[in-house]
Amino acid sequence: MAxxxxxxxxxxxxxxxxxxxxxxxxxLFYTGNITPFFKLLTKTSSSVTEQIMEYMSMMLEKxxxxxxxxxxxxxxxxxxxxxPEDNQSNAANGTTTTPPNETEELDRSDLKFSVKIFLRTLExxxxxxxxxxxxxxxxxxxxxxxxxxxxxxxxLLTLKEFMPLWNVVEDFVxxxxxxxxxxxxxMLPLLSDIYDTAQVKPFADQINLGLxxxxxxxxxxxxxxxxxxxxxxxxxxxxxxxxxxxQIIREYCHEYDALNWKPCxxxxxxxxxxxxxIIKSKGFLVYAKRELNMx
Amino acid sequence: xxxLTQGHPLDWEExxxxxQYIRDHGIEQFLHIYKKLxxxxxxxxxxxxxxxxxxxxxxxxxxxxxxxxxxxEILPKLMEPEHENPDDCTTLWRPEYADYMIEGxxxxxxxxxxxxxxxxxxxxxxxxxxGQELLxxxxxxxxxxxxxxxxxxxxxxxxxxxxxxxSSSASLFFPDxxxxxxxxxxxxxxxxIRMRRKSKVALNVPIFIDExxxxxFIEDLSVYGDDGGAxxxxxxxxxxxxxxxxxxMGCCCLQVTFQAQSIDEARFLYDQLTPLTPIIxxxxxxxxxxxxxxxxxxxRWNVLCAMVDDRTAEERGFExxxxxxxxxxxxxxxxxxxxxxxxxxxxxxxxxxxxxxxFHKLTENGIDPILAQHIAHLFIRDTLTxxxxxxxxxxxxxxxxxxxxxxxxxxxxxFKPPPVNSDIGWRVEFRPSELQMTDFENAALVTFIVLLTRxxxxxxxxxxxxxxxxxxxxxxAQRRDALRTEKFHFRKCLSTKQTPETPCMASVxxxxxxxxxxxxxxxxxxxxxxxxxxFVGLLKIIQDYLSNIEVDADTRCxxxxxxxxxxKRASGKLMTNATWMRHxxxxxxxxxxxxxxSEEIAYDLLWKMTQISNGKEQCPLVLPRMSxxxxxxxxxxxxxxxxxLEVKRSLMNHQNN
Numbered sequence: 001m002a003x004x005x006x007x008x009x010x011x012x013x014x015x016x017x018x019x020x021x022x023x024x025x026x027x028l029f030y031t032g033n034i035t036p037f038f039k040l041l042t043k044t045s046s047s048v049t050e051q052i053m054e055y056m057s058m059m060l061e062k063x064x065x066x067x068x069x070x071x072x073x074x075x076x077x078x079x080x081x082x083x084p085e086d087n088q089s090n091a092a093n094g095t096t097t098t099p100p101n102e103t104e105e106l107d108r109s110d111l112k113f114s115v116k117i118f119l120r121t122l123e124x125x126x127x128x129x130x131x132x133x134x135x136x137x138x139x140x141x142x143x144x145x146x147x148x149x150x151x152x153x154x155x156l157l158t159l160k161e162f163m164p165l166w167n168v169v170e171d172f173v174x175x176x177x178x179x180x181x182x183x184x185x186x187m188l189p190l191l192s193d194i195y196d197t198a199q200v201k202p203f204a205d206q207i208n209l210g211l212x213x214x215x216x217x218x219x220x221x222x223x224x225x226x227x228x229x230x231x232x233x234x235x236x237x238x239x240x241x242x243x244x245x246x247q248i249i250r251e252y253c254h255e256y257d258a259l260n261w262k263p264c265x266x267x268x269x270x271x272x273x274x275x276x277x278i279i280k281s282k283g284f285l286v287y288a289k290r291e292l293n294m295x
Numbered sequence: 296x297x298x299l300t301q302g303h304p305l306d307w308e309e310x311x312x313x314x315q316y317i318r319d320h321g322i323e324q325f326l327h328i329y330k331k332l333x334x335x336x337x338x339x340x341x342x343x344x345x346x347x348x349x350x351x352x353x354x355x356x357x358x359x360x361x362x363x364x365x366x367x368e369i370l371p372k373l374m375e376p377e378h379e380n381p382d383d384c385t386t387l388w389r390p391e392y393a394d395y396m397i398e399g400x401x402x403x404x405x406x407x408x409x410x411x412x413x414x415x416x417x418x419x420x421x422x423x424x425x426g427q428e429l430l431x432x433x434x435x436x437x438x439x440x441x442x443x444x445x446x447x448x449x450x451x452x453x454x455x456x457x458x459x460x461x462s463s464s465a466s467l468f469f470p471d472x473x474x475x476x477x478x479x480x481x482x483x484x485x486x487x488i489r490m491r492r493k494s495k496v497a498l499n500v501p502i503f504i505d506e507x508x509x510x511x512f513i514e515d516l517s518v519y520g521d522d523g524g525a526x527x528x529x530x531x532x533x534x535x536x537x538x539x540x541x542x543x544m545g546c547c548c549l550q551v552t553f554q555a556q557s558i559d560e561a562r563f564l565y566d567q568l569t570p571l572t573p574i575i576x577x578x579x580x581x582x583x584x585x586x587x588x589x590x591x592x593x594x595r596w597n598v599l600c601a602m603v604d605d606r607t608a609e610e611r612g613f614e615x616x617x618x619x620x621x622x623x624x625x626x627x628x629x630x631x632x633x634x635x636x637x638x639x640x641x642x643x644x645x646x647x648x649x650x651x652x653x654f655h656k657l658t659e660n661g662i663d664p665i666l667a668q669h670i671a672h673l674f675i676r677d678t679l680t681x682x683x684x685x686x687x688x689x690x691x692x693x694x695x696x697x698x699x700x701x702x703x704x705x706x707x708x709x710f711k712p713p714p715v716n717s718d719i720g721w722r723v724e725f726r727p728s729e730l731q732m733t734d735f736e737n738a739a740l741v742t743f744i745v746l747l748t749r750x751x752x753x754x755x756x757x758x759x760x761x762x763x764x765x766x767x768x769x770x771x772a773q774r775r776d777a778l779r780t781e782k783f784h785f786r787k788c789l790s791t792k793q794t795p796e797t798p799c800m801a802s803v804x805x806x807x808x809x810x811x812x813x814x815x816x817x818x819x820x821x822x823x824x825x826x827x828x829x830f831v832g833l834l835k836i837i838q839d840y841l842s843n844i845e846v847d848a849d850t851r852c853x854x855x856x857x858x859x860x861x862x863k864r865a866s867g868k869l870m871t872n873a874t875w876m877r878h879x880x881x882x883x884x885x886x887x888x889x890x891x892x893s894e895e896i897a898y899d900l901l902w903k904m905t906q907i908s909n910g911k912e913q914c915p916l917v918l919p920r921m922s923x924x925x926x927x928x929x930x931x932x933x934x935x936x937x938x939x940l941e942v943k944r945s946l947m948n949h950q951n952n
Contacts, residue, residue, distance in 0.1 A: 035753070109945075144944065176943075179940060207848065231846065275406070
């Protein structure tokens with residue numbers, strides 16, 4: 001965790017007398033474009049978990065200092081969104097060298113959006129809601145590539161449990177909202193079962209190579225024969241668990257605000273300038289739900 | 296390779312007369328290109344590497360290795376595919392200065408797909424094989440910057456004796472017959488450099504003093520012939536005397552060229568890569584042995600600077616200025632003297648010698664002062680070759696005169712305007728890297744540099760430090776074992792972005808640079824590459840970039856191997872080629888600890904390098920055990936996906952319009 005500055009300590013330590021969102025049963029964090037804030041000063045890598053928790057902290061802090069006291073009091077669905085103006089204005093100052101791609105005009109056809117959805121539940125409605133949220137928050141009409149990651153790297157997952165999720169994705173593909181869809185961490189025989197059953201074939205399988213480069217021979221052969229790309233990731237098995245999520249909220253808000261939350265899906269998206277391999281934007285969304293025992 | 300205009304070169308007296316003419320028309324041509332193409336935008340980021348190979352003949356019976364002079368025979372065959380099918384070759388070939396050198400590039404430039412990084416090594420290997428196929432028994436293609444016994448007696452096959460009285464270089468060591476014979480450019484340059492300078496080129500490289508090295512070390516140069524006393528005055532004790540263009544231009548290097556999206560991006564890349572030139576030079580050091588002696592340097596760079604130095608004594612400051620226009624601190628082969636983007640002006644802290652008329656002509660025609668300064672600096676140099684058929688050109692259609700000067704400024708970076716009548720864009724050439732003995736290592740260096748440029752552009756990084764510090768670094772980089780023992784000026788904070796006001800972020804990104812605090816400090820190569828508690832490290836930046844790009848497993852594997860190599864080199868866990876060569880020599884049973892690398896030792900060293908580069912032997916001191924997954928085939932899946940995606944996206948864009 002980051003070392004605390006004075007302000008941070010103050011706002012954390014001041015006792016929060018009342019819950020900010022006592023009626024909330026759904027919550028969304030959306031970081032907006034974080035590429036301007038690339039952390040360059042420390043050698044220690046921060047994991048994707050640490051990154052997300054840091055952005056959540058930032059947004060909760062902002063909520064506390066800038067939001068009106070009772071803004072979320074009646075909300076069932078709390079959305080914490082980093083406003084785009086903030087990102088840009090913070091990023092614009094103090095550059096000695098202005099790289100040319102800052103000032104160029106890009107249109108949608110220059111960009112390629114890639115999205116990875118980390119599901120922590122197998123409910124198709126959650127996936128559906130997540131994808132719709134991505135479209136509405138990013139304000140995009142279509143996404144080039146969407147990868148679906150399942151809980152526990154998909155171990156113990158059955159075809160029966162998987163297909164309803166994939167059907168959600170196929171729907172979007174058929175409507176041309178998603179151009180290519182893929183899976184993560186799936187091995188044989190599940191991968192081949194899915195391939196045989198699915199109407200829209202997965203274009204890629206994204207696996208964690210670790211530090212060694214041994215790709216299972218069988219898998220390698222299968223993907224070559226079926227024109228599936230084997231991509232790589234270094235994401236952990238569980239990107240954000242219940243207690244991490246609740247802990248962050250607890251640090252900035254009332255005890256009651258942190259109660260019972262379960263992150264259902266975490267999304268990482270990025271856009272790349274298609275022909276040049278330069279990352280244009282990157283961000284996270286976290287969607288969580290909870291049950292409350294209301295009086 | 297440079298400009299290979301065909302035709303008949305003028306002699307020096309005639310060439311001299313055209314100095315101002317070439318200058319004037321070169322600038323006209325530049326202005327024309329600039330006005331016509333300054334707004335050209337190229338959608339794709341393209342890049343490619345250039346490898347220069349040596350050809351060596353091994354005499355196993357007599358334990359002797361010699362440079363074999365066959366480029367003129369095999370190049371026509373190597374170039375056949377290009378003549379038959381110019382749009383469809385996997386490799387392209389060009390001659391280079393010496394008849395033992397062949398230069399190869401990939402047939403098509405690489406682009407934005409991550410999978411291209413997996414092809415670099417395979418294409419380099421293919422080039423090696425293509426050259427190898429045309430050679431005879433006991434003849435091998437080798438990749439290393441400097442042949443250790445270049446300039447020693449009988450260092451070539453066929454053997455030739457230097458004729459200092461009559462040759463183009465007047466060298467005691469390097470015969471004219473070694474120069475590539477089938478193009479007049481190389482001999483002409485050699486002779487004209489000497490004639491303009493009014494003396495032979497000369498450099499004294501400090502010898503590595505070992506236990507039994509004679510003190511003082513004085514070489515009896517009279518055994519090499521009579522050069523009219525030049526060596527008597529130029530040679531220095533405890534140094535190795537070098538006196539020929541071939542001893543420099545006969546070295547091989549590894550270059551990377553980028554095609555930028557726009558002229559602005561090209562200028563940006565040129566500047567950002569400049570502080571990296573000494574770092575890469577140190578990482579790739581591969582030249583510790585010169586004319587058969589162990590020396591105190593590990594790199595070729597300063598040797599090259601001196602071996603094509605056409606400055607007269609006045610220009611070099613040894614005589615008062617009378618006939619020449621300027622005092623010029625550096626050779627026309629040297630590290631860059633200034634940054635070229637407007638925002639970089641504050642880092643140009645060295646005086647840049649410029650042709651004032653050129654500068655004014657350029658600024659009058661709308662070119663900003665920073666770019667004008669760069670061009671005006673390049674154009675202080677006189678032309679060294681003029682071809683009689685190519686004097687009177689249409690300046691709106693030809694760029695030969697501009698290239699005449701631009702391509703005979705051999706600097707650590709080169710800014711290359713587009714050729715007329717092509718759709719090639721504004722390009723930048725990265726030139727300092729030494730050539731490693733294996734394709735794996737060379738591909739690793741190229742990949743590292745290209746990935747770094749992507750990360751710099753993605754994260755809007757700024758690596759700039761004052762140009763005087765870059766110059767200091769260039770000198771530090773070449774010293775013996777610089778990678779492990781020297782420190783280099785490097786920028787402390789590479790981010791250009793202001794921190795947002797939230798406390799959380801503020802605590803992470805402290806304002807390192809207060810008002811008068813220096814933006815850079817001294818770091819070891821290890822710290823620059825691998826980072827420390829205070830500095831992020833270039834590898835981490837690259838890893839972060841890669842984690843945000845969809846990379847296929849094989850390519851990721853290959854890239855991991857390359858980055859691991861760079862990391863281990865930087866930390867000293869693996870030796871540079873130079874350190875390993877010293878190690879090999881000093882542990883050789885025949886070595887007498889007198890700094891001499893005899894024929895036998897050189898033979899064993901070069902044979903070992905050949906075996907390593909062909910995969911027949913390991914070299915755990917220099918290379919990791921695992922190899923990459925490089926291949927020339929882009930898998931069908933990637934091709935399909937890429938094509939389908941392009942089709943879908945253009946459909947979508949049509950719909951949305």
